Structure formats: structure tokens, C-alpha cells
Amino acid sequence: MVQQLTSRLDASFAALSDSTRRGVLARLGRSESSITELAEAFDMTLTGMKKHVGVLEAAGLVATEKVGRVRTCRLGRHRLEDEAAWIEGHRRLWDARFDALSEVVETLKRKEQDDA
Numbered sequence: 001m002v003q004q005l006t007s008r009l010d011a012s013f014a015a016l017s018d019s020t021r022r023g024v025l026a027r028l029g030r031s032e033s034s035i036t037e038l039a040e041a042f043d044m045t046l047t048g049m050k051k052h053v054g055v056l057e058a059a060g061l062v063a064t065e066k067v068g069r070v071r072t073c074r075l076g077r078h079r080l081e082d083e084a085a086w087i088e089g090h091r092r093l094w095d096a097r098f099d100a101l102s103e104v105v106e107t108l109k110r111k112e113q114d115d116a
Contacts, residue, residue: 005082008060012083015059020044021052025061025075032074035064 015021020042027033027041039049053073056062060078064071 008078009083009086011059012061012078012080015055015061016083018052018055021056024049024052024056024073028062028073028075032072035071035073038073 039046060076063076064073
């Protein structure tokens with residue numbers, strides 16, 4: 001289970017690391033698009049867009065359906081809940097560390113004022 005989650009997080013974050021793929025997700029959030037429409041919107045070749053869509057599809061973020069000669073893309077079922085939870089856990093960890101650091105700084109400031 002943990003290995004499966006880690007693999008899924010790795011695939012999701014790898015897919016999200018590219019600005020074009022994030023743009024594709026934003027566009028698909030508004031409406032379905034064919035790969036041709038996406039390629040035109042992002043001023044790239046069909047082959048390049050197919051690769052981007054493939055990465056998103058492998059991560060479960062995009063689903064495609066071929067009808068005739070047209071491959072239509074839409075948002076996948078994967079809704080990034082696990083990724084958001086992972087980020088939130090690390091945000092809380094860093095918040096706690098910065099709070100502790102702030103306490104140390106305040107203690108040193110008080111000690112410096114008392115010594116002066």
C-alpha cells in the first residue's frame with residue numbers, strides 16, 4: 001500500500017512538474033479537448049502533445065477516449081487528494097519548525113535586552 005501510494009505520488013508530482021501539463025489540466029478543467037486542439041492551444045506538435053497527455057494519463061490525471069480518428073481528453077478520476085494530504089502534512093511540519101525557531105529567536109531577543 002505504501003509503495004503504491006509513493007509510486008502514485010511520484011507519478012503525479014512528475015506530471016505536475018511541467019508547466020505545459022499544468023496548463024493542459026487547467027484547460028481540461030474548463031472543457032474536454034482533442035489532442036489536436038490542445039496542441040494548437042499550446043503551439044506544439046501533435047507528437048509533443050501526445051507525450052504530455054501520455055504522462056498525465058499514466059498519472060491518472062487525464063483520461064482519453066478515441067472516437068474515430070479523434071482522441072478526446074478530459075480530466076481523469078484522480079483528484080489529487082493524496083497529494084494534497086502529503087503537502088498538508090509537510091506544511092504542518094514546517095509550520096511547527098518555524099514556530100519553534102520563532103520561540104528561540106524571541107528568547108534570545110529577551111535575553112539580549114535583559115543583558116543590556
